[in-house]
Every structure is written in C-alpha cells, then in structure tokens.
Amino acid sequence: MSVKVEGLTVSYEGKVALDHIDLEVQDGEFLVILGSSGSGKTTLLRCIAGLLKPTEGRVYIDGNDVTDLYPSERNVAMVFQNFALYPHMTVHDNIALNLKIKGLKREEIEERVNRVAKALQIEKHLSKRPRQLSGGEQQRVGLARAMVRDPLVYLMDEPLSNLDAKLRHEMLSELRRFHEQVKKTIIYVCHDQDEAMALASRIVVLSQGRIVQSGTPEELYDHPATVFVASFIGSPAMNLIRSVANGHSVALGSERIRTSTDFGQGRAVMVGVRPEGLSLSDDGEIVAEFRYSTMMGDMLLVTASLPDGTAVNALVPRKDVRGQVLENSTLRFTARNSKVYIFDAETQRLVEEIDAGQANPY
C-alpha cells in the first residue's frame, strides 16, 4: 500500500526533530530512510506507525488519512531496534501471537510460523524462551513476528543492528527475498549505507530532520546533490578537496579542469573524487604524502595527506602498487580517468559533474 506524509513536523520540548517532511512511498517499494544518529529516522517511523503524534502534518496509508488513528487501527507491522518479546512465552508463541489474536486457523498459523522460522534459521529455537537466546537470535524472532503477519505496510527500525557481520549478510538476502515474495511496501530505517545500498529500491537521506535527497542507490552514488550525500553514500567515502574555481575552470592539484559553469571571479569550491577514481601516476596532478594503506581484498586503500593536511584515499589494485615503496614517500595521484564533482563550498550543493570518461576536461 502507498504511504504518504505531508508537512510532518515533530518538536520535542520545543526542539525540532522533524521539519516539514513530505514523502510519498509507492505500493511495493522497499524504501530505506538513511541518516546518521539523531537525524530523525525513528521519529519519522514512529509517526507512520502511530506511536507518536506529530506536532504538525498528516500521514496517509493507501490514500486514507490515518493521523488520528491508533497504531492497532493502521494495520502496520513494526520491527523495533529494541524488539520487545514476551519473556514468559516460547519463541513459537511469540511469533504466533498476532495470528492467534486475528483468529487464524491452527494449521494456517503453524504453516506460517514454520515457514518464517525456517527462512530466518530459528526453527530449532521454537520451543525455547527468549532469555535462552542470544541477542541476534532474539532479533530474528522479532523480525519473524513481523514477517509472519499480513499487514498493509512493514516498518522496520534497524532490525539487523545486533547481528554479527556474517549473519547480517545472510539476513540482508533474506529480507530481499522476503520483499520479492510478499511484494509489500517496506519502510526501513538504518544508518549504514552498505545496508541501505543492498536493500533499497529507493533511499531517502535524512539529515537534521530534513530530507536531503531521495533516489535509487545508483542515483545517489552517481549524482549526489550535496556534500553530505557525497560523503555519506559510497564506501570508502568520496574525497573532498578544497579548491577555488575561476571563470570556466577549477584547480585540482597542479592542473585546471575545464567547467561549463562560469564561476566568475574566484569561488570557493570542494572538488569531489571517489577513491576508486584516483590512480597512482608518475605525472599525477595531486601530490600527497603517504600515511598508511589498508588491504581490501584485491585492492589496496592508500591513505595520504595533501599539503593542507586533508586526507585523500585512493583505491588501487594491489598489483599496481607491487614493487613501489610507499613508506615515507611522496605519491602522485591522477583523477584524469574519473568523474569529478564540484560543490559550492558555501551552500554545499553540487554545481557541476564532469565525466572525464566522456571528454577530456583538462
């Protein structure tokens, strides 16, 4: 079902946590709300669930205004970061509870509980009590309890936060498969961009109670609208190098990149280049002092410092570095084969994207 919020504002004791949020979620979308801690993600989800009354604004589910309805009247299933399981009930009964309340037939309940328990690998725990399970196992029970239901919309607040890396990876695939199966709207909150990129059909980036940008994972990665999105999406994060643009060009290290924008008489900008766009080159325009390197599979993440102390990261094939002495050395990088982003230093907004692959901008 579609979900729409209009002008949603929440203030806690006069402090604005959500500032006039407008958002439309289409039926069947897997929407991830991504933002750092305190950006308002949980507040937004709680308003949609009906657990929190907004200071201003309306919430619609399937076109109906539900702003004044109780959570139980909205037919949404919510999974919390701090899932509350009933301690005196078995895992099976925790998962089955909502189905029993709805009056489903016994066989149907058993069929659904077993299917979801198998998918989330908790079959062997069905007769245990929650306290006999690890944090990660309890979290999967919380997830199972929501997945077993048949609501209009699923709302999930960091449901994978207690899991170790391997299990998290498995659960990501499980959630994707679950979404493909049920084809229902899922609104999912997290602060981890990898998780968002893996799950979302669309990501909404939230910062300080406002929507900064909304788009598919590819759109956000390829066309970040602001410095914040550029540094938040993509791992390792985009390099942002302070520079000055004049007329139709901007300085990057020892060279100037041609721009179609006329920057006039000197404008402070940030030049963005992704670590995967930088390569080591003897005549590279960016000169930096080596600091350290980190192995990332077949690639090496080389971290170096620009003269002003700014760190630059370059993701280079390990074979390219073989034989080169990195310790205490001055490195030269080039962005000639990469896409380059120019952000206004003051507004922090994207002014121009230059695709070096398309034409030689130098």
Ligand SMILES: Nc1ncnc2c1ncn2[C@@H]1O[C@H](COP(=O)(O)OP(=O)(O)OP(=O)(O)O)[C@@H](O)[C@H]1O
């Ligand atoms: N009950 C409350 N009373 C007062 N302030 C609150 C309350 N709940 C949240 N806030 C504040 O509102 C802002 C948004 O909080 P919210 O929990 O929505 O953020 P979040 O993005 O979900 O963060 P996290 O990822 O840390 O859970 C924060 O500044 C927070 O301190």
